[in-house]
Amino acid sequence: MTSRKNNSVIPHALQVDQKNDLFILFFRRREAILPIANLLTWVGKDSETYRCLTMDMKRDYYEDIQLCKTRTALVLTIALFCCLMIIPFLLGDYNIYIVNLIAIHAIVAIGLNILVGYTGQISLGHAGFFAIGAYTSVLLMVKGGVPFPVALLAAGFVSAGFGFLLGLPSLRLEGPYLAIATLGFGMAVTQIISHWDFAGGHMGLAAPKMSIGPFVADTGLEQYAIIMSVAAIMTIAAINLMKTRVGRALVAIRDSEIAAEAMGVNVLKYKTLAFAISAFYTGVGGALMAFALAHISAGSFNLILSITFLAMIIVGGLGSIMGSILGAALLTYLQIKLQVIQEAPIVGPILLDISKRFFTAEGLPNIQSIIIGGIMIGIVIFEPLGMRGIYLRFKRYWRMWPF
């Protein structure tokens, strides 16, 4: 064991080799590794495991409702924001468009999850709110000459107003009955809009460009900037809201209406409020969608869209903001990618062949419905908590890792 001190024992050739190895060169230098080590210690000292071991759990009641509870979460959040800043520059125009759609669907999914996952009220009519948001903003801008930010907010509030109205019968209706009532609402909205000449009728409307003051969003990248900022603000707002008084009251209604009422929660008020908040999110999402697609027509806001929104939150995880985002991302991505599955390298030709032989060739694009349906069945059977459940399991495994 004297070899370490005595350099002469190590063969000359090996010494040279070590020096050339970049990895070792980097970590041999104390000053190089120091910032990383410091960061890791700073993060580690605040991790739940460390604080559990040292019996140092809480220092402040504010920690409970903080956006980033631990330093690990803080670092990860900052990293996520950096990623969101950088990725548009790495992606092509088409991929940015996909990310934009994901962000919009995430807003809607969060809104729907507030209603379905948190408050426990079903809705099959969210395509209706989506349409109301889209048409309100476009009509206001085209016919009323209102600036974009105002139109966007107005879309949310008009939609929320309709949400409030739809929420009123929810007091008397539950489960399947509420589902049918909301279903009727969604279909009625589409029908009315498609026969309304002022709103372009069946032909739909062309949406103007988004603009904030002098800044006009021409390219996908500029749209990304606006859509992603709105999505980020609304996500943070939802996270905060669900942790405070209103959010808790909503969950209380879901878990036990009688007890919620006995705690002084006005069930009438909070149920309609849940509908209004949910509709606000969906309306804003619809408005953004109108600008991202540059054209809207009533036919696209159909029942299938409502079902897709519902599928997003079930796949992502009911009663979870993160789940809504994950579900929206997965389903949006799959929907777009599976539409062009015949262009995929190996799978495409095989599927095309099967389709030609046993079905019709035109049936191939429908493969997306089959695969998405399969994924939904799989998730509901194997992971009822959805993608959030998978994340939680992974997190638990990671925390316990060496054991």
Added chain:
Amino acid sequence: MALLSIQNLWVSFGGLVALHGVSMDVEEGRIFSIIGPNGAGKTTIFNCISGIYKPTKGKVIFRDREITGKKSHYSAGMGIARTFQNIELFGHLTTIDNLLLGRHIHMKSGVFSGAFFFGKSFPAAREECHHREVVERIIEFLEIEAYRNSLVSSLPYGIRKLVELGRALAMEPTLLLLDEPTAGMNQEEKRDMMFWIRDIRDDFKVTIIMVEHDMNLVMDVSDEIMALNFGVKLVQGTPEQVRNDPQVLEAYLGRD
């Protein structure tokens, strides 16, 4: 004037009459028990006080204000808290969140202030911290610190009963309605509950109305007892009076 006064209360469900003109007065600072065999209408009285049922006839007056037929959340706002016979907790929330829901009537933050706070100094955050502190004191009082962050659906029965009691206490009520607080508990837990009920009355300055089947407990802690049978009031008085009343003996044990 009594804190709570029930005057000639009739409740009928279709043809079934659950309460036949029951009247009672509960003085402030008392522990008042309602006893009676199954189906006597004890929980029905509770449901009328807390606004779940609307009585067919009669009045419920609380702190000189009539609350007959008012919604549950209204009486909760007036300062009436209750627990339920078959625990009604919010299963998917933690113990802390359940107790915080008890603070709902004392909190003010709405949708906007709840959604946008980015630091301790925002009103919603300040309010939240304050109420978490209050809740922490109740957790300490009931000695359920260990279950602070567990989902209540995963807790054992006895603890869930305590959490429900804590949630009612978090409302800082004037009147506390306990519906069978010791149902399903073992002897030791019943003892503890008995001490807690006394402590709650003394420490929190609460008037308690209790429905309970365990006679030892009822006789021990109550200041006043009312006995019911088939929706009819049999007798009201001190534990001593009720224990020796021939009608009560008959209702419980039958006639010779």
